[in-house]
Amino acid sequence: MAAGLLVLMWPARALRSDNFVFYLPSTRAVIPLETIDQAQYLPLLPVLNVVGKVGAIQEKRETLKVWFDEIPLELRVNDKTVRVGKARLALAQPVRRPRSQWLVPVDFLAKILPQITRDKVEYQTGTRRIFVGNVKPVTFGVRVDRTGNGTRVTVQFSDKVTVNTASSNGKWYLYLGDQPVEPLEQSYRFQDSHLSEIQFDDQDGVPKLILTPAAGGLNFYPTLAEGGKILLADIVTPPPPSPQQPAPASQPTVATTPGEAAPPPAGEAAPAVAAGPPLPVVVLDSAHGGEDPGGRARDGALEKDLVAQLAARVRLAILATQKYRVVLTRVGDINVDLDHRETITNTARAVAFFSFHAGNLGITSPRVMVYSYRPPQAEEGDDVSKALLIPWAKIYQTQRQPSRQLATAVQQKFGQIPGVTADPPAEAPIRMLRSINAPAVAVEIGSLTEDADSAPFANPAFLQQIAGAVAAGLEAFRGGTT
Amino acid sequence: MTTRAKILSVILFFVLMGSAFYLRVLTRRIFFRPPPEHTEEVARTRLSEAALQSATTPVQTATLYFPSFENGNLTEEQRSISWAASETDRIRQIVLALIEGSHQGSSRVLPPAASLRAVFLAADGTAYLDFSGQTRSDLRPGIASESLAVYAIVNSLAANIPAVKRVQILLDGQRVDTLGGHTDLTEPFAPGPARLAAGP
Numbered sequence: 128m129a130a131g132l133l134v135l136m137w138p139a140r141a142l143r144s145d146n147f148v149f150y151l152p153s154t155r156a157v158i159p160l161e162t163i164d165q166a167q168y169l170p171l172l173p174v175l176n177v178v179g180k181v182g183a184i185q186e187k188r189e190t191l192k193v194w195f196d197e198i199p200l201e202l203r204v205n206d207k208t209v210r211v212g213k214a215r216l217a218l219a220q221p222v223r224r225p226r227s228q229w230l231v232p233v234d235f236l237a238k239i240l241p242q243i244t245r246d247k248v249e250y251q252t253g254t255r256r257i258f259v260g261n262v263k264p265v266t267f268g269v270r271v272d273r274t275g276n277g278t279r280v281t282v283q284f285s286d287k288v289t290v291n292t293a294s295s296n297g298k299w300y301l302y303l304g305d306q307p308v309e310p311l312e313q314s315y316r317f318q319d320s321h322l323s324e325i326q327f328d329d330q331d332g333v334p335k336l337i338l339t340p341a342a343g344g345l346n347f348y349p350t351l352a353e354g355g356k357i358l359l360a361d362i363v364t365p366p367p368p369s370p371q372q373p374a375p376a377s378q379p380t381v382a383t384t385p386g387e388a389a390p391p392p393a394g395e396a397a398p399a400v401a402a403g404p405p406l407p408v409v410v411l412d413s414a415h416g417g418e419d420p421g422g423r424a425r426d427g428a429l430e431k432d433l434v435a436q437l438a439a440r441v442r443l444a445i446l447a448t449q450k451y452r453v454v455l456t457r458v459g460d461i462n463v464d465l466d467h468r469e470t471i472t473n474t475a476r477a478v479a480f481f482s483f484h485a486g487n488l489g490i491t492s493p494r495v496m497v498y499s500y501r502p503p504q505a506e507e508g509d510d511v512s513k514a515l516l517i518p519w520a521k522i523y524q525t526q527r528q529p530s531r532q533l534a535t536a537v538q539q540k541f542g543q544i545p546g547v548t549a550d551p552p553a554e555a556p557i558r559m560l561r562s563i564n565a566p567a568v569a570v571e572i573g574s575l576t577e578d579a580d581s582a583p584f585a586n587p588a589f590l591q592q593i594a595g596a597v598a599a600g601l602e603a604f605r606g607g608t609t
Numbered sequence: 610m611t612t613r614a615k616i617l618s619v620i621l622f623f624v625l626m627g628s629a630f631y632l633r634v635l636t637r638r639i640f641f642r643p644p645p646e647h648t649e650e651v652a653r654t655r656l657s658e659a660a661l662q663s664a665t666t667p668v669q670t671a672t673l674y675f676p677s678f679e680n681g682n683l684t685e686e687q688r689s690i691s692w693a694a695s696e697t698d699r700i701r702q703i704v705l706a707l708i709e710g711s712h713q714g715s716s717r718v719l720p721p722a723a724s725l726r727a728v729f730l731a732a733d734g735t736a737y738l739d740f741s742g743q744t745r746s747d748l749r750p751g752i753a754s755e756s757l758a759v760y761a762i763v764n765s766l767a768a769n770i771p772a773v774k775r776v777q778i779l780l781d782g783q784r785v786d787t788l789g790g791h792t793d794l795t796e797p798f799a800p801g802p803a804r805l806a807a808g809p
Contacts, residue, residue, distance in 0.1 A: 422751060484751065487751045520795070550681060555753070555756040558792065561793055571753065
């Protein structure tokens with residue numbers, strides 16, 4: 128009896144919880160994650176078999192030797208290091224072997240997988256999906272607008288998608304076809320009378336959006352526009368039952384209440400719950416990442432780490448205003464190419480864009496410069512600001528003045544930080560700012576050179592001051608109080 | 610064996626030995642040539658070589674621009690150069706002088722390891738400078754440093770060679786997005802401001 132109770136009450140050391148999705152050019156695989164001591168683990172051999180070919184295996188009591196595409200890997204139980212060829216690479220958590228299964232912590236994907244596979248690996252730390260090989264995932268941004276009798280959801284995808292809809296348990300499911308999808312945010316919550324949440328889910332290997340209505344009995348009418356790049360979905364309160372109002376013969380939408388597929392006429396009574404407007408989006412870009420470390424200080428500090436720390440603090444400072452949502456162009460130590468960063472920003476329909484850098488700004492340190500875009504050629508050519516279709520490479524022309532104003536607003540706040548040299552706003556031909564359809568500035572802190580230590584500008588207090596100044600500058604630019 | 614045959618054998622032996630030695634030296638030169646050391650001395654040597662090729666022309670003063678990171682601007686520097694006859698050679702002379710570095714303590718434009726693979730000057734005034742990929746790996750990182758380096762090259766060329774209106778920088782023969790992740794190299798550069806920051 129006592130033994131039985133003990134078995135029942137004994138805390139589980141390993142709990143199977145979620146899945147990890149591997150997206151490859153022609154296939155995808157779902158591998159269950161295991162949680163051990165609050166760390167997430169993946170089974171090693173299934174992972175290697177998904178992304179490549181395991182040649183041979185030598186397993187002893189405490190060690191495992193695997194030849195992966197002719198590269199030897201050697202692991203030891205409860206050891207945080209893994210031998211890859213002749214190098215030893217450290218993991219955040221030790222290797223485990225419960226139930227004779229070799230498990231590696233999830234950071235194996237970021238630290239070791241890129242070393243042993245020839246394919247491009249794109250993985251954002253903290254997510255549960257990885258893209259291996261020539262896979263270009265689709266991203267999307269979400270916008271919610273009030274209409275006369277309901278709410279319109281606009282989902283803008285970075286590429287064409289196909290959508291199949293379904294309804295289950297009072298929620299609407301939008302299956303996004305076979306395209307690999309990388310969400311900018313896992314879920315979006317709204318204070319709206321018709322929609323409370325949009326959640327992205329691909330835990331079963333099938334990317335989908337799950338819309339949770341704010342109330343029961345609402346109708347849902349999704350349609351694809353622009354060849355599959357935009358999804359428009361109207362969520363409306365159904366009209367009161369009336370025998371004179373038959374349902375349309377063909378309705379390309381899904382209604383939660385069968386037989387009430389027709390949207391109500393305009394002028395419907397106002398919803399009971401007052402809807403809040405969707406929060407504007409600010410995009411923060413940490414330069415470099417992954418195999419591109421950017422600059423390096425004498426003490427070994429890397430630009431990619433410094434700017435990621437700064438962006439994280441800026442994010443918190445902006446979120447503290449409760450006026451914006453924040454999207455990051457990179458999360459974790461990965462190299463996101465410039466085109467992808469632009470896509471993330473433009474898809475999110477940002478109201479402001481900040482790109483963070485650290486570089487050589489002379490011997491004065493700490494020092495901050497704020498840049499807006501200046502084209503490489505003084506003569507800008509045709510004025511495209513009134514053109515119907517504007518090439519992405521020229522989109523900066525529509526944003527030069529607001530970008531200058533944003534740079535001025537932020538620089539003024541930097542100038543108020545004691546002990547910091549804040550130069551007047553500058554203009555430079557920065558590639559990252561060229562195709563951003565939003566007021567866009569780059570912030571460079573320094574001086575980061577191999578001749579000096581990073582200490583003057585890498586300390587947390589300084590970064591916090593910079594973060595506060597960026598948030599205050601954004602507020603000043605947007606017309607709020609500082 | 611006759612005396613004549615002995616003498617011929619000895620001569621043939623030395624000829625064969627000499628041929629073998631020459632073949633060995635030739636093989637080493639072709640297959641085992643050590644990579645050139647990219648030092649300031651090498652840069653100066655290349656500059657001198659370029660200048661010597663045009664020894665018949667008089668020495669003239671060229672205006673070069675070098676970055677000053679402390680001030681966020683370009684500083685002017687005069688340099689005596691014996692101009693080559695052709696404009697593409699003059700472009701090469703300017704770039705080599707920039708690689709050689711400032712004589713007045715300004716910062717570097719390009720690392721000593723930078724090498725110019727080819728130069729073209731198009732009819733529309735666009736000069737194409739094809740640098741080796743090594744140029745990128747030894748660059749000083751940063752927005753200011755990269756932008757000032759590019760403007761130092763473009764402004765120096767435009768100031769001394771009127772035919773140069775724009776400059777397109779290539780790496781290993783390819784158009785690239787940036788040198789080190791910052792400056793937009795997707796299109797040619799016109800001469801730019803000597804100072805990045807606005808105001809006095």
